Amino acid sequence: MTSLSRALREVGVILGRLRLALPALLLVVTTGCFSDSPATPDQETARPDAGHVVHPGPVLGVPADREDPASHAVVARILELIENTPAGERIRIVGRSFSLQPVASAMIAAHERGVRVQIAINGAASRDFKAVARMTEAFGTDRSADSFVHLSPRSAPRSHQKIWTFTRTGESRRVVLFGSANLSYLSLQQYSDMYVFVGRDRLWRVAQRNFRDRAGLAPGSTHGLNARFGHDELWLYPKAEGTTDPVLQVLAPLPADQMTLRIVAHAWYGPRGDRIARTAVDKFRAGARVEVIGATVGDSVRAILENAGVPVHPGRFANGEDVHNKLMLVQWVDQAGKRRRTILTGSDNWAAESFERSEGVMAIDASHGPAWSAYLHWYAGLRDRSVR
Numbered sequence: 001m002t003s004l005s006r007a008l009r010e011v012g013v014i015l016g017r018l019r020l021a022l023p024a025l026l027l028v029v030t031t032g033c034f035s036d037s038p039a040t041p042d043q044e045t046a047r048p049d050a051g052h053v054v055h056p057g058p059v060l061g062v063p064a065d066r067e068d069p070a071s072h073a074v075v076a077r078i079l080e081l082i083e084n085t086p087a088g089e090r091i092r093i094v095g096r097s098f099s100l101q102p103v104a105s106a107m108i109a110a111h112e113r114g115v116r117v118q119i120a121i122n123g124a125a126s127r128d129f130k131a132v133a134r135m136t137e138a139f140g141t142d143r144s145a146d147s148f149v150h151l152s153p154r155s156a157p158r159s160h161q162k163i164w165t166f167t168r169t170g171e172s173r174r175v176v177l178f179g180s181a182n183l184s185y186l187s188l189q190q191y192s193d194m195y196v197f198v199g200r201d202r203l204w205r206v207a208q209r210n211f212r213d214r215a216g217l218a219p220g221s222t223h224g225l226n227a228r229f230g231h232d233e234l235w236l237y238p239k240a241e242g243t244t245d246p247v248l249q250v251l252a253p254l255p256a257d258q259m260t261l262r263i264v265a266h267a268w269y270g271p272r273g274d275r276i277a278r279t280a281v282d283k284f285r286a287g288a289r290v291e292v293i294g295a296t297v298g299d300s301v302r303a304i305l306e307n308a309g310v311p312v313h314p315g316r317f318a319n320g321e322d323v324h325n326k327l328m329l330v331q332w333v334d335q336a337g338k339r340r341r342t343i344l345t346g347s348d349n350w351a352a353e354s355f356e357r358s359e360g361v362m363a364i365d366a367s368h369g370p371a372w373s374a375y376l377h378w379y380a381g382l383r384d385r386s387v388r
Contacts, residue, residue, distance in 0.1 A: 048083065048084045048085060048086045048113075048169075048170070049084050049170055050086065050170060050171060051170060051171055052080075052084040052169065052170025052171065052172070053170055053171060053172055054081065054169055054170060054172035054175050054196065054198050055196070055198070056196050056197055056198045057195070057196055057369070057370065057371045057374065058193055058194070058195050058196070058343075058371055058374055058375060058378075059073050059074050059077045059177075059179075059193065059194045059195075059196060060073060060193050060374065060375070060378040061073045061074040061075075061181060061187075061190070061191060061192045061193065061194075062191055062378075062381075063188065063189050063190060063191065063319075063321040064188045065188070066185055066188055069100055069102050069103075069185075069188055070102065072187070072188050074179075074181040074187070074192055074193075074194050075100065075102070075103065075183075075187075075188070077177075077194065077196070078103060078106075078164065078177070078183070079102065079103065079106050081164075081166055081169045081175065081177075082103070082106040082107060082109075082110050082169075083106060083109075083110075084169045084170045085110055085115050085166055085168065085169045086113075086115070086168065087113050087114030087115060088114055088115070088116075089115055089116070089166065089167045089168045089169070090115070090116040090117075090118065090166075090167045091107070091110065091115060091116070091117050091118070091164075091165070091166055091167075092118045092119075092120075092164070092165045092207075092208070092211045093118070093119045093120070093121070093164050093183070094120050094121070094159065094161045094162070094163045094164070094210065094211055094214045094358075095119075095120075095121045095122070095126075095159070095161065095162050095163075095164075095182060095183055096121065096122045096125050096126070096159055096160050096161070096162070096182050096347075097121070097122065097125040097126050097129070097182045097183070097184040097186070097187075098119070098121050098126050098129060098131055098132055098135075098182075098183045098184065099126070099129040099130075099131050099132070099183070099184045099185050099186075100131060100183045100184060100185060100187075101130070101131050101134075103131070103183050104131035104132075104134050104135050105134075107119075107135055108134065108135060108138045111138055111139060111147045112138075115147075116146040116147055117135075117139060117147040118147060118148055118150075118211070118215065119135065119139075119148070119149045119150065120150045120152065120159070120211060120214040120215040120216075121149075121150070121151060121152070121159060122151075122152055122158060122159040122160070123151030123152045123153060123154070124152075124154065124158070125159075126151060127151050129184075132149065132151070135149050136149045143215055143216065143217060148215075150214075150215045150216065152214070152216075156216070156219075157223075157237075157238045157356065157357055157358045158356075158357045158358065159214055159357070159358045160347050160354070160357045160358060160359050161210070161214070161236075161347050161358050161359060161360045162177075162178070162179055162180060162181055162182060162194070162346075162347050162360070163176070163177070163178050163207055163210060163211075163360055164176070164177040164194075165177075165204070165207050165208065165211065172198050172199070173198075173199060174198065174199050174200065174201065174204040175196065175197070175198050176196070176197040176198075176200065176203055176204060176207050177194045177195070177196055177197075178194065178195050178197065178207075178345070178346065178360060178362055179192065179193045179194035179195050179345055179346065179347075180192045180193055180194070180266070180324050180325050180326050180327070180345060180346065180347060181193070181194050181324070182324075187324065189319070189320050189321045189322070190321065190322055190323065190324035191264070191315075191321075191322070191323045191324060191325060191382060192324045192325060193325055193327060193345055193375075193378075195343070195345060195362070195364060195371075200229060202227070202229050203229050203232075203234070206222065206225070206227055206234065206236075209221055209222050210222045210225075210236055210360075213358075214358060222236045223236070223237070223238055223239065224236070224237070224238070224239035224240070226244070230365070231365035231367075232362065232363060232364050232365055233246075233250075233362065233363045234360070234361070234362050234363075235346075235348075235360070235361040235362075236358070236359070236360050236361075237348070237354065237355055237356075237357060237358060237359040237360075237361075238355060238356050238357060238358060238359075239355050240355065245272065245275070245276070246344070246348070246361040246363065247276050247328065247344065247348075247350060247361075248275065248276060248279055250328070250330070250342060250344055250363050251276075251279055251280070251283070251328070251330065252279050254283075254330065254332045255332055255333070255334075255335075256282070256283040256284075256286030256287050256288040256332075257286070257287050257288075257332075257333065258287075258332060258333040259283055259287070259288035259289070259330065259331065259332040259333075260288065260289045260329075260330070260331045260332075261280060261283060261284075261288055261289065261290045261291070261328070261329070261330050262291050262328070262329040262330075262379055263280070263290075263291070263292045263293070263294070263327065263328050263329075264292075264293045264294075264315065264323050264325040264327040264379065264382065265292065265293070265294045265295070265297065265315070265323070265325070265326065265327070265349075265350055266294075266295050266296065266315070266322070266323055266324045266325060266326060266349055267295065267296040267349035267350065267351060268294055268296070268297050268298065268301050268349070268350040268351070269296065269297065269298025269300070269301055269350075269351050270298060270300075270351045270352050270353075271352060272350060272351055272352040272354075272355075273298055273300070273301045273350050273351055274298075274300050274301060274304060276301075276350055277300075277301045277304040277305050278304055280292075280305065280310065281304055281305065281308040281310060284308055284309070284310050285308065290310045291310070291311050291313070291383070292305060292310060292311065292312045292313065293312075293313045293314075293315045293323060293379075293382060293383060293386050294312055294313070294314075294315045294323070295314075295315035295316050295322040295323050295324075297312060297315075313383060313386035313387055314386055315386065317385065323382070325345070326345065326346055326347060326348050326349055326350065326361075327343070327344065327345050328342075328343075328344040328345075329341075329342075329343055329344075329372075329375055329376070329379065330342050330344070331372075338367075339367070340365075340367050341365070341366040341367045341372045342363050342364065342365060342366060343363070343364040343366045343371065343372070343375060344361065344362070344363050344364075345361075345362060345364070346359065346360045346361035346362050347359045347360050347361075348360070348361045
């Protein structure tokens with residue numbers, strides 16, 4: 001296990017690269033490092049800490065060294081959660097790509113100490129990775145077993161979700177992570193975010209139904225699902241394209257006066273992208289402050305935004321690094337004069353084909369608590385890099 005002092009130094013390196021302030025530090029947790037090797041049976045396995053507490057809120061990742069995957073905040077967090085999951089509990093992973101050897105090693109170690117490890121990932125994207133082969137050898141593919149790996153067939157909707165659940169880790173129960181990060185080496189080169197929920201029973205139940213869909217245990221029950229959890233709202237695809245686009249549902253009704261809209265988009269293009277861009281421009285022309293950081297922005301989307309005067313900053317950088325977020329940060333003032341804040345995040349790239357895949361989108365009420373401040377500091381550092 002890495003000492004606390006080293007862990008804090010690693011956090012400092014991550015935050016220093018983005019010039020983040022202290023509030024974000026409180027929401028980014030790092031953990032020990034693993035060798036980037038497919039063979040790790042001799043590594044000492046950490047004993048779960050029964051008193052470990054999982055705090056809800058965002059985990060905000062910045063590009064990290066391939067030789068040190070745990071220096072990426074998202075990877076560090078999932079390793080921490082896996083290592084503190086005791087025997088008899090269950091980990092479920094829904095994802096697109098899974099190639100990270102340290103995470104595979106942690107999953108295998110968890111399985112060997114009696115944790116039920118169940119993985120449902122995109123077969124086309126992941127079947128050739130050594131990490132998947134190692135986990136498949138350790139767990140098998142029998143979906144009636146306690147642990148298994150399921151690679152989605154070509155006939156199923158392409159899996160693009162990133163939803164990870166833990167029945168218990170440390171003393172925290174029903175932990176759900178939801179966001180934009182893949183468990184791949186490519187993801188180490190990317191800015192990404194995962195949002196942690198703890199003890200949210202209704203969200204937990206939907207996440208479990210979704211896993212059963214993705215693993216082919218009870219297919220179809222969450223297709224097109226839209227559910228509210230207090231002030232938060234979730235959408236799961238595939239679904240029919242139309243007026244129920246979650247991005248437009250959240251943004252279009254909001255008043256532009258005193259609005260600030262910040263967007264970080266990995267991919268934004270096509271007719272659906274144009275509709276979202278026009279809505280953002282409508283808010284901009286009505287007085288909102290709007291700013292975009294984008295990696296793959298279609299020509300039409302870019303023209304709509306830039307012709308209106310909306311700044312569009314690059315989301316691709318040196319050494320192959322880029323933004324992988326599907327993120328909208330919107331602040332406005334409601335009719336009662338109260339300041340409101342929403343974080344829209346998930347796996348949904350802003351293009352029409354996303355509706356045909358298994359995707360997840362969530363609008364999170366950030367009007368209270370430290371999450372908004374953490375995202376703003378992270379965004380400010382990313383923007384600073386974008387405009388250099």
